[in-house]
Amino acid sequence: MQESSKSDSMIAMMNINKGYMLGEEKVPVLHDICFQVEKGEFVAILGPSGSGKTTLMNIIGCMDVLDEGSYFLDGQPIHEMPEKRLNDVRNKEIGFIFQNYQLISTYNILQNITMPLIVRGMTTKEAEEKCMDTIRLLGLDHRMKHKPSELSGGQKQRVSIARALVGEPAVLLADEPTGALDSNSGKDVLKLFKDLNDMGHTIVMITHDLNVAKSAGRIVHIVDGCLKE
Template identity: 85%
Template sequence: MICMNNINKGYMLGEEKVPVLRDVCFRVEKGEFVAILGPSGSGKTTLMNIIGCMDIADSGEYFLDGNAIHEMTEKELNDVRNKEIGFIFQNYQLIPTYNILQNIIMPLVVRGMDSKEAEEKCMDTIRLLGIDHRLRHKPSELSGGQKQRVSIARALVGEPAILLADEPTGALDRSSGQEVLKLFGKLNSMGHTIVMITHDLNVAKSAGRIVNIIDGELSEADG
């Protein structure tokens, strides 16, 4: 599903280029749940941005679901972001003026689907996540855990190749965070491929595999 070979990325600091990722090789098989674990400044956000096609590597190869990402134009990358990747963010990134249903169906409407058709297509996912009774509410009327469920629903409805979660429990209390992680486990058992970025070892342990990132270098966690 994901195959990265010798990925390098750096950023200019004044006249000097500072390396952030160093010869990163990373594999994720279809149906895996993988956590990328690292502290602040380790390069995990940069790696996430490259996985999510929001940034491109300086060198190396990146294949996503058979597509050669490193050879794509910006327009092609935008298509991959919209169709192949379901994003789940720490701060939810819901549109405050939209109700919950409008937020969830937005990816399908952007693709040109009629709102009514999009609503019908999304209902199974909405029921799965237990938010069917809150569809006419605004995000401000929901708890943090409910907002994250909406974010997950929005990520799922486009039927992406992977779910990419950035610190998905970071804004939640412990109980709500555990519920979200249980939900990820359920989705993974249904066959969804999940890559989760986190700084928290306890959160990472919910994944089937943990990969450590330190100073821009990846290593498999022991055990």
């Protein structure tokens, strides 16, 4: 990877190493990772359990810090940031989409989707107005007053995607987004990702399933903490 390209890419990682202490011994997890995602790309990171893909996802999402190397997100030097600044980046620049949705069961769908904007300081009215286009785009306008327990798995994932989108993040980061869905709902969610990517959204998807990964524009394999195209 060329150092000069870091400011032009949405994600630019150079020589990333990460390990964890196990007793008195440090166990390496990621080995000299170099990874680049251009603005508007849809990339799948494919790997089996224990391959290091979750650790890499956590570093991309600013939920964990690297031991060595450099990481630029939309030109920002993540590897140099203190924890407070990382919190801001995590909340504003990354749209998280989880396998198990992470919805608040006592909130209705509209409240779940607007929550990130209200946390940022918007009034409820401002947040609701800002969310309506996204809610319509994802076909949730007739479900706004429903609770998560009243929705199917596919509908819950659409709520999760809507919640990620409303903050206008630099990157959508999806962790096994079809893992809890049946085959047809999974296909619908992957088509939605394709549509969002066609609209210009940058998407990084973590998966163990090759068939799911094939929906992305590019597949990167992670094996034993090493990345291979």
